[in-house]
Amino acid sequence: MAALIRYTLKRLLGAIPTLLIIITLAFFLLRAAPGGPFDMQRAMPPQVKANIEHMYHLDEPLWQQYLNYLDSIVHGNFGPSFVYRGTTVNDLIRQGFPVDLTIGGLALLGSLLFGVPIGIIAALKQNSAWDYGPMATAMLGISIPNFVVAPLLILVFAVQLHWLPAGGWGHGRLEYLILPSISLGLPMVAYMARLMRASMVEVLNSPFIRTARAKGLPERIVIWRHAMRPALMPLISFLGPAVVGIVTGSIVIEQIFGIPGIGRFFVNGAFNRDYTLVMGVTILYGMLIILFNLLADILYGVLDPRVRFE
Amino acid sequence: MMEQADKLLEVTDLKVHFTLPGGGWSRNKQILRAVDGVSFSVAPGDTLGIVGESGCGKSTLARALLCLVPVTSGSIKFKGQELTTLDDAAMRGIRRNAQIIFQDPLASLDPRMTVGNIITEPMRALMPELSRTQRHERVLAMMQQVGLLPSHINRYAHEFSGGQAQRIGIARALVVEPALVVCDEPVSSLDVSIKSQVINLLQNLQAERGLTYLFIAHDLTSVRHIAQRVVVLYLGRVMEVADRDTIYRQPRHPYTQMLIAAVPIPDPRVAREHKVSAVRGELPSPLKPPSGCAFRTRCPWAIERCAMERPELRVIENSQVACHRAEESLGSKLSG
Numbered sequence: 207m208a209a210l211i212r213y214t215l216k217r218l219l220g221a222i223p224t225l226l227i228i229i230t231l232a233f234f235l236l237r238a239a240p241g242g243p244f245d246m247q248r249a250m251p252p253q254v255k256a257n258i259e260h261m262y263h264l265d266e267p268l269w270q271q272y273l274n275y276l277d278s279i280v281h282g283n284f285g286p287s288f289v290y291r292g293t294t295v296n297d298l299i300r301q302g303f304p305v306d307l308t309i310g311g312l313a314l315l316g317s318l319l320f321g322v323p324i325g326i327i328a329a330l331k332q333n334s335a336w337d338y339g340p341m342a343t344a345m346l347g348i349s350i351p352n353f354v355v356a357p358l359l360i361l362v363f364a365v366q367l368h369w370l371p372a373g374g375w376g377h378g379r380l381e382y383l384i385l386p387s388i389s390l391g392l393p394m395v396a397y398m399a400r401l402m403r404a405s406m407v408e409v410l411n412s413p414f415i416r417t418a419r420a421k422g423l424p425e426r427i428v429i430w431r432h433a434m435r436p437a438l439m440p441l442i443s444f445l446g447p448a449v450v451g452i453v454t455g456s457i458v459i460e461q462i463f464g465i466p467g468i469g470r471f472f473v474n475g476a477f478n479r480d481y482t483l484v485m486g487v488t489i490l491y492g493m494l495i496i497l498f499n500l501l502a503d504i505l506y507g508v509l510d511p512r513v514r515f516e
Numbered sequence: 517m518m519e520q521a522d523k524l525l526e527v528t529d530l531k532v533h534f535t536l537p538g539g540g541w542s543r544n545k546q547i548l549r550a551v552d553g554v555s556f557s558v559a560p561g562d563t564l565g566i567v568g569e570s571g572c573g574k575s576t577l578a579r580a581l582l583c584l585v586p587v588t589s590g591s592i593k594f595k596g597q598e599l600t601t602l603d604d605a606a607m608r609g610i611r612r613n614a615q616i617i618f619q620d621p622l623a624s625l626d627p628r629m630t631v632g633n634i635i636t637e638p639m640r641a642l643m644p645e646l647s648r649t650q651r652h653e654r655v656l657a658m659m660q661q662v663g664l665l666p667s668h669i670n671r672y673a674h675e676f677s678g679g680q681a682q683r684i685g686i687a688r689a690l691v692v693e694p695a696l697v698v699c700d701e702p703v704s705s706l707d708v709s710i711k712s713q714v715i716n717l718l719q720n721l722q723a724e725r726g727l728t729y730l731f732i733a734h735d736l737t738s739v740r741h742i743a744q745r746v747v748v749l750y751l752g753r754v755m756e757v758a759d760r761d762t763i764y765r766q767p768r769h770p771y772t773q774m775l776i777a778a779v780p781i782p783d784p785r786v787a788r789e790h791k792v793s794a795v796r797g798e799l800p801s802p803l804k805p806p807s808g809c810a811f812r813t814r815c816p817w818a819i820e821r822c823a824m825e826r827p828e829l830r831v832i833e834n835s836q837v838a839c840h841r842a843e844e845s846l847g848s849k850l851s852g
Contacts (some may be wrong), residue, residue, distance in 0.1 A: 275617060294657060412623065413618060413620055413624040414623065414624055414625055414626045414627070416579070416584060416618070416624070417618060417624045417626070417685075418624065418626065418637075420582060420611065420615065420618075420689075421614050421637055421641055421642075421688070422608045422611035422612065422638060422641045422642045422692075423608075423610070423637065423640040423641045424604075424641070425604065428640070429584075432626050435628055436627075436628070437617070468597070471580040509628070509630055510627070510628060511627070511672045511674075512627055512672070512674050
């Protein structure tokens with residue numbers, strides 16, 4: 207247990223340089239892009255533009271701005287948004303992130319809930335209709351992009367059947383969450399089912415499973431006690447990348463369903479050169495990915511005693 | 517047959533065939549005859565050695581005996597009860613009396629379990645009448661018998677060496693007090709120094725508990741120390757069955773003779789006098805076994821008849837041999 211805490215702290219400390227690199231790269235790449243947050247279609251009087259840039263400290267040397275930015279981040283302040291006047295990036299994240307968290311969390315939960323059992327059943331009934339059917343469907347699920355799935359779902363369940371709303375947020379009421387979560391989670395279900403099937407098939411052929419059967423254990427116990435944990439390992443290492451997929455996928459889904467999540471701010475911010483907003487969201491995504499990879503590594507150690515936390 | 521009537525295990529014309537998908541898009545399925553008409557029997561308290569090259573179907577045979585792979589046809593009678601027709605639940609009852617020790621000791625243990633749990637688990641499944649403390653006592657007693665320390669009980673299997681892992685495997689198999697133990701090459705992956713320790717352990721346990729062993733090996737040397745009778749297997753078929761002393765002194769089948777010749781002889785002068793060379797060539801594919809006698813492609817004495825007619829197992833003096841020319845005693849004048 208002490209080793210686990212020490213390991214977690216070490217990993218969290220190790221995340222600081224990673225984040226610093228992300229911040230530095232994002233900062234200078236953004237500034238290297240042509241244009242700025244206050245470039246309008248109609249040219250501004252030079253004096254006005256200079257005043258605005260002075261107000262946001264954009265007239266200072268770049269390294270000075272960088273250091274100032276680092277200083278404010280250390281104090282948990284992502285700065286004011288350049289485009290959404292009068293709001294800070296912290297405000298925008300506070301508004302938008304819970305929305306993404308809800309949809310992303312539902313999608314992840316749903317894909318685990320469906321993908322894992324489908325994969326296990328396919329592995330147990332290998333080379334039968336229970337295997338071929340779901341696996342072929344899963345291949346489809348992986349191949350069809352969510353910007354195709356989402357409008358189709360809207361067409362069927364909202365426009366034709368009137369079961370669910372076509373879009374909007376509705377203060378996070380369940381009926382508004384269902385279609386976006388399904389669109390986001392469907393490829394994930396497919397991917398997890400295939401992953402789970404492959405690893406389960408491999409584990410079921412390993413010698414220690416043969417031993418478990420020779421011990422006289424009922425098949426149910428052979429699977430739950432001996433095969434389940436090793437079969438989950440590949441799924442857990444997929445957890446980190448899965449969060450990335452959900453985060454980037456949600457940008458498209460938010461656009462299609464008109465959901466006030468953070469992805470919309472991210473895309474608009476990138477177009478408008480809203481430096482602080484894009485930086486804030488980038489850092490948030492970076493932290494999320496680091497966190498989930500750490501979580502996956504810890505789970506790995508919990509499930510396999512051969513993994514040592516060092 | 518010549519053995520006494522009370523058999524612990526009686527195998528008759530056992531066949532285990534695997535259907536393999538044809539290559540590419542072809543719909544022709546190929547049939548792999550891993551075990552192809554094997555018969556033998558074991559009396560209680562005896563040790564039967566089963567010997568053959570890798571790929572001859574020994575391990576498949578071992579697993580088939582305990583219904584760990586599906587049997588194609590034939591009969592396995594354990595204590596007079598037919599095993600091939602039992603369902604999973606009924607077979608579980610048999611497992612209390614018939615256990616198996618596997619070839620790769622480390623891979624055969626669940627790496628996520630402690631030694632204590634590995635040895636306890638069969639009792640929890642097969643001996644529900646035992647209380648928790650009784651199980652714990654039996655685990656400790658069993659560990660001591662196979663030479664493990666009580667302090668090992670909470671260690672994980674992956675922390676042990678191959679020899680120790682095999683001791684855990686033996687403890688796991690014997691803790692339910694089976695009558696029959698199938699040993700599927702239990703020492704072939706171990707160091708030479710560890711090999712004899714584990715064989716001695718198996719022999720001591722047999723003496724103490726009156727166990728019946730089915731001891732599978734790929735060479736005749738390890739079997740010589742432990743088995744009373746030996747079955748020689750080639751491409752899933754029985755080539756020769758005889759008592760240990762008979763098979764070493766007077767091997768009748770050309771394949772047995774060559775297996776014996778393959779054993780390295782420490783004295784070069786004795787070695788030079790040997791007439792029979794070791795087995796030549798490669799094992800033919802079990803997907804396309806030779807017609808007639810399976811061994812004829814590598815047999816120096818093969819005649820036309822060997823390609824036409826499959827030799828049946830026949831009794832010749834003290835042996836059973838599947839060879840058309842067994843009476844001619846072609847290469848049997850070995851020293852020894």
